Amino acid sequence: MExxxxxxxxxxxxxxxxxxxxxxxxxxxxxxxxxxxxLNAVNLVFIAFSRYYGAAGQVFVVFVMTVAAAEAAVxxxxxxSIFRHRQTVNLQNINLLKG
Amino acid sequence: xxxxxYPLFYTFHFYFFGVVAIASALAFxxxxxxxxxxxxxxxxxxxxxxxxxxxxxxxxGVMQVxxxxxxxxxxxxxxxxxxxxxxxxxxxxxxxxxxxxxxxxIGLVLLAELMAVSVGDMTGKFQVxxxxxAAELKKYGAVGSVARPLFNEYLLxxxxxxxxxxxxxxxxxxxxxxxxxSAG
Numbered sequence: 001m002e003x004x005x006x007x008x009x010x011x012x013x014x015x016x017x018x019x020x021x022x023x024x025x026x027x028x029x030x031x032x033x034x035x036x037x038x039l040n041a042v043n044l045v046f047i048a049f050s051r052y053y054g055a056a057g058q059v060f061v062v063f064v065m066t067v068a069a070a071e072a073a074v075x076x077x078x079x080x081s082i083f084r085h086r087q088t089v090n091l092q093n094i095n096l097l098k099g
Numbered sequence: 100x101x102x103x104x105y106p107l108f109y110t111f112h113f114y115f116f117g118v119v120a121i122a123s124a125l126a127f128x129x130x131x132x133x134x135x136x137x138x139x140x141x142x143x144x145x146x147x148x149x150x151x152x153x154x155x156x157x158x159x160g161v162m163q164v165x166x167x168x169x170x171x172x173x174x175x176x177x178x179x180x181x182x183x184x185x186x187x188x189x190x191x192x193x194x195x196x197x198x199x200x201x202x203x204x205i206g207l208v209l210l211a212e213l214m215a216v217s218v219g220d221m222t223g224k225f226q227v228x229x230x231x232x233a234a235e236l237k238k239y240g241a242v243g244s245v246a247r248p249l250f251n252e253y254l255l256x257x258x259x260x261x262x263x264x265x266x267x268x269x270x271x272x273x274x275x276x277x278x279x280x281s282a283g
Contacts, residue, residue: 003105003113007154010117014124014143021128029133029179033140036171037124040147043163047156055235055244059253061159062245065166066260070267072171076178077274083182084277 007048015041028079028089032072039068113153120146133179137172144168155233157241 014037021034043061050057083089120143127139144167151160235244249257 003154006113006117007150010120010150013121014147017121017124017128025128027133027184029175029182029184030128030136033137033175034128036167037127037140037143040144040167043159044147044150047151047154047159050156051154054248056248056252058156058159058245059249061156062162062249063253063256063260065162066264069166069171070263072174073267073271074274076174077271080178080182081274089182089184 004048004052007044011041011044011048014038014044026090026092028082028091028094029076031091032075032079036068036072039064109153113150116146116149116153120150133184134176137175137179141168141172144172155236158245 018034018038018041021037022031025031025034043064046057046061046064050061079089082094086094088094123139123142123146127136127143130136130139144163148160148163148168151157151163238244239247
C-alpha cells in the first residue's frame with residue numbers, strides 16, 4: 001500500500017463530488033459548501049505531498065484555510081443581502097444579469 | 100518510491116476514514132435540507148482531519164477541526180438558520196432502528212480503540228514507515244515544523260493574509276448591514 005496514491009485518489013473523488021454539487025444544486029448556500037469541500041480535497045493533496053517534500057505543503061494549507069474563512073464570511077454576507085432583496089437563495093430565481 | 104510496509108492498524112484506519120469521508124460527501128450533496136447537508140459536510144471534515152493525522156500533519160488536523168468544522172461550518176449553520184432555510188423534520192437522517200444501531204456501533208468501536216490506545220502501551224507497535232519529512236517533524240515537532248517555513252520563507256504571504264482577513268471582516272460588515280443604517 002502506498003499512502004500517497006490512496007490520498008490522491010480520495011482527494012480526486014471528494015473534489016469530483018464537490019464539482020457535481022456545484023453544477024447540480026440550486027441552493028446558493030449548498031453551492032458554497034461544495035466549494036468548501038473542493039478546497040478540502042485540495043488541502044488533502046497538499047498534506048499528502050508534504051509527507052514527502054517537507055512542511056511547506058502544510059503552510060499552504062494554513063493559507064487555504066485563511067482564504068476559505070474570508071471567502072465564507074464575504075460570500076455569506078452577499079447571500080444574506082441577496083436574501084433581503086429577493087426572499088430566496090435559489091439561484092434559478094436570481095437572474096437579474098440575464099439579458 | 101520503494102515498497103513500504105504499513106501496519107494493519109494504520110491501513111484499516113486510512114481506508115475507514117476515507118470511506119466515511121466519501122460516504123458523508125455523497126450524503127452531503129444529495130440532502131435536500133441545508134442543515135442536514137451542513138452536518139454531513141462537518142462529518143467529512145472530521146474524517147479528513149483523521150486522515151491528516153495519519154499523514155503526519157497533526158497540527159493541520161487540529162486546525163481542520165477548529166477552523167473548518169468549528170468556525171466556518173458554524174458560520175454556515177448560523178446563516179442557514181438566520182434565513183430560516185432549515186426544515187426541522189429533515190434534520191435527522193439516521194432515523195429508525197438500523198441506522199441508529201450502526202451509528203452506535205461505530206461510536207463504540209472508536210471509543211474502545213481510543214481507550215486501548217490511551218491506556219495500553221502502544222509505543223513502537225504501530226510503527227509507520229517514515230515519510231521524507233519525518234526528520235524535520237522529529238526535530239521541530241508538529242507545530243514547529245509548520246511554523247518555521249511560515250515565519251521565514253512565507254512571512255510576506257502570512258502578513259498579506261492578515262490584511263485579507265481584515266478586508267473580509269470589513270466587507271462582511273458592510274454587506275451585511277441594512278440599507279437604512281440600523282444594526283442587524
